Amino acid sequence: xxxxxxxRNFIVLKNQQTRILxxxxxxxxxxxxxxxxxxxxxxxxxxNNIYVYACKVEDSKLKSVRAHFDLPTxxxxxxxxxxxxxxxxxxxxxxxxARILRQDKENELIYxxxxxxxxxxxxxxxxxxxxxxxxxxxxxxxxxxxxxxxxIPATDGVVRIPRSEGKWVITPTGENSVHVEYSxxxxxxxxxxxxxxxxxxxxxxYRSFIxxxxxxxAGIPVKKASFIKD
Numbered sequence: 163x164x165x166x167x168x169x170r171n172f173i174v175l176k177n178q179q180t181r182i183l184x185x186x187x188x189x190x191x192x193x194x195x196x197x198x199x200x201x202x203x204x205x206x207x208x209x210n211n212i213y214v215y216a217c218k219v220e221d222s223k224l225k226s227v228r229a230h231f232d233l234p235t236x237x238x239x240x241x242x243x244x245x246x247x248x249x250x251x252x253x254x255x256x257x258x259x260a261r262i263l264r265q266d267k268e269n270e271l272i273y274x275x276x277x278x279x280x281x282x283x284x285x286x287x288x289x290x291x292x293x294x295x296x297x298x299x300x301x302x303x304x305x306x307x308x309x310x311x312x313x314i315p316a317t318d319g320v321v322r323i324p325r326s327e328g329k330w331v332i333t334p335t336g337e338n339s340v341h342v343e344y345s346x347x348x349x350x351x352x353x354x355x356x357x358x359x360x361x362x363x364x365x366x367x368y369r370s371f372i373x374x375x376x377x378x379x380a381g382i383p384v385k386k387a388s389f390i391k392d
Contacts, residue, residue, distance in 0.1 A: 203228060212371050226347040229367055233342060235378045237303055237334050240342075241294060241387035243374065244305060244330065247273045249384075253373035255366050258285075263314065268389050269294045272313060276320060288323035289313045296390055303390060305330035307346075325349040334392065344371075 203217040212231040233240060243249070250260035258278045265271035276287040293306045309326040316322040328346030335341050344367065 207365070207368050209368065210372060210375070212368055212375075214368050226345055227367060228343070228345045229371065230341065230343045231371060231375075232335070233340050233375060233378055234338060235340060236338050236386075236392045237296075237301060237332060237340055238386040238388070238390040238392050239384060240332060240340055240378075241303060241390045242384040243377070245271070245292075245294070245387055246384060247271070247275075250275060253370060253377055255369040255373065259287075263289065268387075272310065274314065276317075285320045286323055287317065287320050288326060290326065294387075294390075298391070301334050301391060303330070303332040305332070323348060337392075342371075 203215040207214040214229045259276040263272045270293045307328045326348040331343040333341045
């Protein structure tokens with residue numbers, strides 16, 4: 163009987179660990195209304211001058227994630243990184259697929275992405291509309307990313323993200339420096355407890371931002387967004 167109880171506890175623990183890993187993977191690539199009325203933000207991670215917070219959201223059990231950090235690059239070059247969807251797999255944490263589905267305007271597109279989840283959990287995917295605008299006076303850029311899950315059919319064996327919303331606010335602070343503010347929230351779909359999502363939400367974005375920072379500092383070429391003014 164003692165052995166049976168221990169085995170059950172071990173299985174429960176492993177399932178919880180797997181779900182936590184899934185949440186870290188998911189929150190790493192969602193640029194994520196969810197985002198209104200954020201209050202009571204708690205600092206969850208501070209490393210390499212990247213700050214990640216978990217914030218309560220009005221009328222929701224889920225918490226949003228906010229982050230801020232600085233990058234040594236121009237606004238047009240950073241916009242180029244964010245708009246180059248095909249390269250997301252090289253810096254967005256644990257992303258295995260990314261492709262543009264439609265682009266009618268230079269500042270607006272729809273893309274599909276898939277993130278790898280640890281066995282035995284199914285991979286997650288999402289379809290989102292990305293839009294970017296820039297204030298002509300302040301040069302501040304605004305990236306809005308909202309999921310549109312019904313845009314294409316779901317894939318067998320992959321769980322479609324039903325709801326996500328995010329934004330980037332990028333403020334130039336010098337000739338080749340910007341300040342980034344990022345916020346998002348995501349419903350990963352399936353049977354993932356809310357408390358686990360809230361607990362794991364900080365790690366994924368942090369890892370993605372570290373990867374992005376390293377690419378920028380290494381001078382990896384990117385096509386600048388010509389419609390963004392530095």
